[in-house]
Amino acid sequence: MSVELDVFVGNTTIMDEEVYQFWLDGYTVNEAVRVRMEGGVLEEWEASAEVLHSDTMDQFRTFQMCERLLHCPAKLANQLLFQIPPHRQAMLIERYYAFDSTFVREVLGKKLSKGTKKDLDDVSAKTGITLKSCRRQFDNFKRVFKVVEELKGCLVENIQQHFLLSDKLARDYAAIVFFANNRFETGKRKLQYLSFQDFAFCACQLINNWTVGAVDNMVEDMDVDLDKEFLQDLKDLKILITDKDMLDQHKSLVCTALRGKTKVFSEMEANFKNLSRGLVNIAAKLLNAKDVRDFFIDLVEKFIEPCRSDRWTAADLRLFLTHYSNSAHILDTFKHQIVWDRYMGVIKSCILKMYHE
Numbered sequence: 001m002s003v004e005l006d007v008f009v010g011n012t013t014i015m016d017e018e019v020y021q022f023w024l025d026g027y028t029v030n031e032a033v034r035v036r037m038e039g040g041v042l043e044e045w046e047a048s049a050e051v052l053h054s055d056t057m058d059q060f061r062t063f064q065m066c067e068r069l070l071h072c073p074a075k076l077a078n079q080l081l082f083q084i085p086p087h088r089q090a091m092l093i094e095r096y097y098a099f100d101s102t103f104v105r106e107v108l109g110k111k112l113s114k115g116t117k118k119d120l121d122d123v124s125a126k127t128g129i130t131l132k133s134c135r136r137q138f139d140n141f142k143r144v145f146k147v148v149e150e151l152k153g154c155l156v157e158n159i160q161q162h163f164l165l166s167d168k169l170a171r172d173y174a175a176i177v178f179f180a181n182n183r184f185e186t187g188k189r190k191l192q193y194l195s196f197q198d199f200a201f202c203a204c205q206l207i208n209n210w211t212v213g214a215v216d217n218m219v220e221d222m223d224v225d226l227d228k229e230f231l232q233d234l235k236d237l238k239i240l241i242t243d244k245d246m247l248d249q250h251k252s253l254v255c256t257a258l259r260g261k262t263k264v265f266s267e268m269e270a271n272f273k274n275l276s277r278g279l280v281n282i283a284a285k286l287l288n289a290k291d292v293r294d295f296f297i298d299l300v301e302k303f304i305e306p307c308r309s310d311r312w313t314a315a316d317l318r319l320f321l322t323h324y325s326n327s328a329h330i331l332d333t334f335k336h337q338i339v340w341d342r343y344m345g346v347i348k349s350c351i352l353k354m355y356h357e
Contacts, residue, residue, distance in 0.1 A: 013082045015063075017091065019056055023063045024095060026130030032056050070096045071143060073164040093164050097144075097173070099137045101196045102127045108199060109179045109186040109293075112142040145177050148224075155207060155223030172196075174223070175203035181224045185293050190300050193356060202296070202350045209346050226292065233339045234283040241280045246331055247273060253327040254320070261319060267310040268320055276324070278302030283343050296354070299347075304355055317355050321348045 018039075022032035033049070033056050042052060062082070069076045073093045076084070084092070106123045110116045117138055124131040148158045155177065159170040179186070179199065186199060208214060210230060213223040241247055251272045258265055282298045285291035291298070307317060325344040329337055 013062060013084050014059065015084070015088060015092070016059060017095075019059045020063060020092070020095065022056075023060055024098075024133065024136065026132030026136075029053070029057045029060055032060070066092065067096075074162070090164070094166060094169060096136075097140050097163060097165055097169060099140070099172075100127070100129055100133070103129050103134060103137050104141075104176065105186075105196045107138065107141070108176065108196060109182075109184040111183065112138070112145050112180050141173075141176050141180070144173050145180055148177060149181065153223075154213070171204065172200055174207065175200035178203045178207055178224060182226065183289075183293050184295060185297055188297050190305075191296055194296075194354060198353055199296075201353045205346045205349045209342060226286075228287070230339070230342065231287045233336070234286055234343060236336045237280050237340060237343065238284050239336075240328065240334065241273075241277045243333075246333060247276065249331055250276065250324075250327060253330055254323045257323040257327065258319065262316050264310055264312050264316055267312070268316075271306060271310065275303060275306065278306075279324075279344075279347060282347075299351060299354060303351060307355070308357075314352065314355055314357060318348075318352060321351065 018036070019032060022035065027035070030053075033053050036052060036056065037049065041047070042049065047055075066076070066082060069079055070093060073089075076089050076093065077086070103123065106127065107116060117135070120131060120134045120138060123129075124134045127134075144159060144163060147162050148155060151158045155174045156167070156170045159165060159173050159177075160167065163170070163173075165173065175196075184199075185191070186194070206226070207223050210226050211223050212225060212227045214227065239246060240250060251269075254272065255265075255269050258268055262268065278298075279302070282291075282295070282302065286295070312320075321344075325341070325348060328334055328340050328344075334340075
């Protein structure tokens with residue numbers, strides 16, 4: 001009885017980047033072979049369909065064997081089983097931890113738990129991403145979160161150190177970890193127009209300015225948890241709307257600075273008090289976990305939507321927020337400028353990022 005064997009012998013491990021992407025995307029061997037054939041690989045290499053199938057299956061096996069090493073990327077450089085050049089290792093790691101923006105948008109801010117993982121069937125059906133790929137991406141989010149959530153130091157640097165990711169990808173993972181830890185609501189209908197990168201930008205602003213690590217880089221969970229002392233201090237800002245004289249003076253200063261500089265001045269003047277109350281009330285409530293979760297929906301409902309309905313341009317918005325923030329420094333009896341600047345710096349950046357005309 002004769003037995004046919006396909007044998008591949010070599011020193012450097014053969015890894016085709018296109019085949020690796022098929023494996024990451026959750027293709028079966030047969031599906032990957034079909035796509036490769038449609039791409040003309042048989043003609044390019046003058047190979048048979050059987051050889052192509054064997055090559056694809058062999059590479060899929062190699063990727064599966066490498067996967068346990070990719071869960072702890074530092075091990076990839078120290079293992080002896082696969083001879084993989086450093087630049088190839090970097091490619092394997094970066095692509096393994098890469099994610100689809102449509103997928104992350106569905107799970108952003110949700111608890112990285114078994115309950116959320118059970119819903120991945122629905123996410124897969126909605127996004128068109130294979131269930132296998134959804135599970136890989138979700139497990140990567142969860143793995144990174146578990147490793148870095150208790151570490152001291154810069155969140156981005158910790159992710160880079162432990163998972164050897166590029167700066168851009170590490171920053172994206174920092175946003176995912178930050179959102180998962182604080183459970184920000186991102187799934188409401190009014191927030192659907194915002195992309196993952198919109199939220200990632202805002203996460204960076206929050207991490208760099210509102211966390212404990214923004215003022216002390218040797219504290220536990222420094223870049224993951226919001227600074228409770230700062231959130232407590234935000235309550236002092238309510239004087240801007242509860243003190244009628246101060247509210248009127250603030251409005252007068254802002255309107256004087258804006259007059260003649262925008263086509264929507266009358267709308268700005270008419271809505272000043274409502275907009276100011278919206279921004280200050282968001283600040284005053286951030287000590288409560290539920291209000292932290294609703295931070296982005298509150299920004300949309302209390303500020304962005306009213307401005308959009310009055311047809312403000314992004315330039316109008318920037319002009320208003322600049323004078324609104326700066327004018328508080330001129331108020332005679334307002335004594336909370338440091339907290340105000342720390343708050344409004346982030347609010348201004350986030351609103352301008354979230355404002356799509």
